[in-house]
Amino acid sequence: MELKGDRRGLHLLATDLSNEDGLVDDLVKTLNARHKFLGTAAIYLEVNLPLTPSLFQRVAEVFSIFPNLTLKGIIQTDPSSVIPLEAKKPPSPPLIVRHTVRSGQQIMHQGDIIVIGDVNPGATIIASGDVMVFGWLRGTVYAGQPGDRARHIYALRLQPAQIKIGDVIALGDGHGEQPEYAHIEEGTVVVQRWDDVRLPEVVTQESKNRRIERRASHLSH
Template sequence: MLQKQVKKQQNVLIKGTKAGLTFYFNDQCSFAALIAELQEKISERPKPADADDAFVRVKLVTGNRYLEEEQMKQLEQILTEHINGVIDSVDSNVVSKKEAEAARHNHEVSRLVKIVRSGQVIETTGDLLLIGDVNPGATVRATGSIYIMGKLRGMAHAGYDGKKQAVICASSMLPTQLRIADVIRTPPEEASGQWMECAYLDDSGKIVVEPVQRLVSIRPELTSFIQEKP
């Protein structure tokens, strides 16, 4: 009787790309088994002729496996020794607790009832909802968007850590300066501040100030309200 051969599951799959090498890791096996197979497979690969001079860019695809700091160091050492590889990116379905906490903070809304006076600086992680005015000489900064239910007559900097999708809204938009990410705009001379407006980065990377109703079309993700059907 012929015995049916069972194909051994690969813990490491290596694919070459124009950018370098991509390593696909099985997320169900132990890390020790993963390392053993990795060392076996890359030791069989011939070194490039210019291996001593050129680095090989490596991408790791780990699925539901989270790599601890020590595990990453071990992988870096093995890849460097055998193929002169440098880990360029890690594609994973999981994040660390620290990364999850940072993401949560970046999506939080800080609420403040205050008149921000000249010389004062308000800075927060995530979005800022300010009920009050920002006087000339005052500054409000947020990693997310800034919403001011009052007069903005000072400086507002949204997305100060680089978030270009951030917006600035105010009931009365008369700022001394607007900043979104690393883009700066001084207010136009014809600004009246008579109605609620929003500032955002358009496709060309410039800060545009328009009536707040435009937010529905330019930043639809800001709207989470779902109207119930009768």
């Protein structure tokens, strides 16, 4: 694997490998040969494979063998090979989830997803649009699928296990001390403070409609 550096950090290029097994084997050999030279580097891995949870887990396991090194993220260099999430369908209205998403649960939606509750460790959210979590985000969230880097992930407390925006995947980031959002900046996932925290209009309007329906039902009896 070729090693290059830019102002974002060090990149290992694995773009000539066409399957996960070959990538993992080559990654082990490369890190075993270079880990002393690399010191305590934070590294981005560039691949030409679909970004799947399986790939991320296997790469993370390799890096765990070398505790002095940090896997900063995996960058997909060929977006055409990303597995689409019903890419040809037009976006649907936002999906509003009014409960905590628990471990083992997976929610997928072609559009924005708004969670009024927490996303627990072991839970997965996959959206073609933005993801907003009005609670703790400790699970896995994919926004902008299959390849929209302009999307965002918002949370009142951001401590995800893993996040992916478009074709860029990264380890959990954020401090969990204040509202924050993640977005892509120059090919890297960046986390910033979320200052303008408010429920989207679609949520407040839905709540208003529910109150009207309950009132109408009560008056009809």
